Amino acid sequence: MKTKIYFPVICLLAICSVGFTSCDDDEKGDVTKPVIELLEPEEGAVLQIGNANGVHFEMNLSDDVMLKSYKINIHNNFDHHGHTTSKAAEEGETVAFTFDRSYDVSGLKNTTVHHHDIVIPANAAPGDYHLMVWCTDEAGNQSEVARNIVLSTEGGSEHEHE
Numbered sequence: 356m357k358t359k360i361y362f363p364v365i366c367l368l369a370i371c372s373v374g375f376t377s378c379d380d381d382e383k384g385d386v387t388k389p390v391i392e393l394l395e396p397e398e399g400a401v402l403q404i405g406n407a408n409g410v411h412f413e414m415n416l417s418d419d420v421m422l423k424s425y426k427i428n429i430h431n432n433f434d435h436h437g438h439t440t441s442k443a444a445e446e447g448e449t450v451a452f453t454f455d456r457s458y459d460v461s462g463l464k465n466t467t468v469h470h471h472d473i474v475i476p477a478n479a480a481p482g483d484y485h486l487m488v489w490c491t492d493e494a495g496n497q498s499e500v501a502r503n504i505v506l507s508t509e510g511g512s513e514h515e516h517e
Contacts, residue, residue: 385494389418391425393488393500401505404452404479409471414488417465421493424461429454429473432483432503452479452506461493481506 392415396402402410416422431451454473460466486502 385420385492385496387419387492388496388498389416389422389490389492391416391488391490391498391500393502396486396502396504398502399505400502401507402475404475404481404506404508405477406475410473410475411471412473413467413469415465415467416460416463416490418490418492418496420464422460422463422466423491423493424457424459425468425488425490426457427454427473428487428489429484429504430487431480432485433480435483449478449480450476452476452484475506479506481508 393413394415395411395413412427416425430453433451452475456472458468460468482505484504484506486504487499488501489497489499491497
């Protein structure tokens with residue numbers, strides 16, 4: 356008789372525990388951050404000031420559910436920590452270059468980004484800079500990648516298109 360009572364109770368508890376566990380998973384939703392694979396510019400890249408063709412920027416973005424947007428930010432790193440201005444910029448000869456733009460990639464799960472939107476003007480102050488990329492998915496999860504780059508009047512890598 357005790358066996359007959361325990362079996363339905365155990366079955367009921369098992370069903371309830373599965374039901375509660377699946378509800379918890381549904382409430383959590385998408386918790387996986389998007390993936391950023393920044394291909395260009397590479398760490399330590401020297402980018403040419405005044406190049407009208409712009410900086411070759413290339414990356415792959417992916418998410419397990421759906422991407423929303425990405426943002427590119429470039430700002431000076433002249434003092435390697437406090438982000439003050441360069442001596443030439445202080446004297447008015449050049450200006451500390453900044454770039455800050457967001458792009459919409461809604462509706463995509465994976466995408467390859469390739470553009471030359473970043474144009475460094477001829478009056479940009481040469482020196483050390485940070486390049487930051489953030490990617491956000493539809494659920495609000497965010498990833499970031501940071502690179503140290505150098506702006507220079509004396510060259511930089513040229514990118515050829517076939």
